[in-house]
Amino acid sequence: MRFLFRMDLTAYLKKAHGLLRRVAASRRLPYAMLFLMIGAYFLVLASTVLNEYNMYWYGNFDLGIPDQGIWLLSRLKDPYLTVRGLSLFGDHASYIHILVAPLYWVWDDVKALLVLHTFVLAIGALPVYLIAKRKLGGSWSPLVFSFIYLMFPALHYSNMDQGYHYESFMVPFMLFGYFFLLEKRYNLFYGLSFLSLICKEEISITFILFGVYIFFMHDRKVGLVTTVGSIVYLLLVMNVLMPAFNQEGAFYTGRTLGSFGDTLTEKALNAVNPFFIYNKIFTAKNAEYFFDVLFPVAFIVFFDFKSFIISGSFLLNLITDWPYAHEIRYHYVTPIIPVVFISAINAVEKRKKDKVVVWGLLALIVSTTLVSNQIISPDPVKFTDYRRILFNIENFDYVSEENQGILDVMALIPRNASVSATYNLVSHLTHREKAYMFPNPFRVNLYGIDDKGVHPDKDVDYVLLDMRLVQDEEREHGSVSKVTTSGKYQLVREYKYVQLWKKV
DSSP, X not given: OHHHHHHHHHHHHHHHHHHHHHHHHOSHHHXXXXXXXXXXXXXXXXXXXXXXXXXXXXXXIXXXXXXXXXXXXXXXXXXXXXXXXXXXXXXXXXXXXXXXXTHHHHOOSTHHHHHHHHHHHHTTHHHHHHHHHHHHOSSSHHHHHHHHHHTOHHHHHHHHSSSOOGGGGHHHHHHHHHHHHHTTOHHHHHHHHHHHHTTOTTHHHHHHHHHHHXXXXXOHHHHHHHHHHHHHHHHHIIIIIHHHHSTTSSTHHHHHHGGGOSSHHHHHHHHTOHHHHHHHHSSHHHHHHHHHHHGGGTTGGGGGHHHHTTOHHHHHHHHOSOGGGGSTTSGGGGXXXXXXXXXXXXXXXXXXXXXXXXXXXXXXXXXXXXXXXXXXXXXXXXXXXXHHHHHHHHTTTOOOHHHHHHHHHHTXXXXXXXXXXXXXXXXXXXXXXXXXXXXXXXSOOSOSSTTOOOOSOSOOSEEEEEXXXXXXXXXXXXXXXXXXXXXXXXXEEEETTEEEEEEO
16 A cells, blocks of 8 residues: 555656646746736736826826827827916927827727826836846746836836826837847837837937947947937937927926036036036935835846946936936836846846856845835835735725715816816816816916916816815915906805816
8 A cells, every 4th residue: 555655646746747847848838927917017006096096196297287288189189288388299308199199089088098107117027028038048037027127116106106107108118129129120129219219308318328338239330320319319309399399498408407507518517527426416315216226126237237327317317406306206217217127137147157146146136126115115016015905906996985076076067168177186177178277377387487388268167176275375366266256256066175166
């Protein structure tokens, strides 16, 4: 009996071993696991952003503004943003909107942008896998990089930064482009590089440096075309395209480099002044930012630092005067993400001859990634906060009774009516030609360039106010009284703290 038992056990072990070997050798299983991870990320983040949007957390600037412009494009109308006081293309050189606009032919809801935004960032795990597979070989170790990518805190913040951020498209574009560069499929690389450039004007800086890297490390002709093309495109945007859509052209350069000097000469001299740049870069805020971006990958980029320094956006964020660019919590970190993973994969590739070292480095990065998820990532996606994650998934696109009541008030506003609403409510009302962020149009505020915008319509049909957000300043300036006590408007509906006024 013991002999038979041992024979049966041995046979079972051999069968199990054979099955495990077949599973490990399967070419489809790693891809199945990859898409399972991508699907899990998409489900968690899409449910989170939709539920936060339904709580009126996503307002005008990062959602209402692009939404109105894209909706107008989808209706083949002039994309002049009444919510901003600028043309859509006078705000940023984000011509990617033209390709996004047809989405509203299928799903005419701002939520389509939030879902697309999440999908675009999630799918970046696929080119990460392909690059790692091309560089390291095998089918399983590249999955580690895809896992790290999907758990990357900067990715989470980019996804959840209260809206839809068009520079996010460059993450998969640049990663896929780099993969096709490795495959020597240069036409696809050029096409994806161009798509990256039209996401936002600052992406040109990264691709200027990217071309230099390609020149020395891959192909001189391709590198030269990439750098020269990016320079030409940047000059075209700064001197021709943006001035065509607003009177001051690329006005954000003042916000970015304002402290470099008042004149072009002063800016140029300070840009090459090592003491000036040192004081700009080495600050406590930048040290925290540096840690938050690179600790999740165990600072491994320093093993291949030459590929990491192609991140022009990282350098720009370190020296800019714009305070939000020095924090991982905002979308300004987005263009750095593909560069981090290109350099991290390259760093591990240098040690690929020693499998023990490779798996040791991967284990280290997974460890720092898991720790980072707890100490850096936003709360709704920390894996220890699984109750909140499960609630969001189980209540996908959840609207509470109170928030539904506010939506019912909004439903009283006709689609062709003009409306002014407080910041948190604007993005629910921007599928129309005239929408404003209160106190506009009653008083110019955060409108146009440096509040120099001129309202195309000094009056609106409806005013929707969240009275919790009406500041004392607005009461002092009389913006509220122009609605509530002027006699020009009558109260149509009041629900809790929200008031809807209609022009008499």
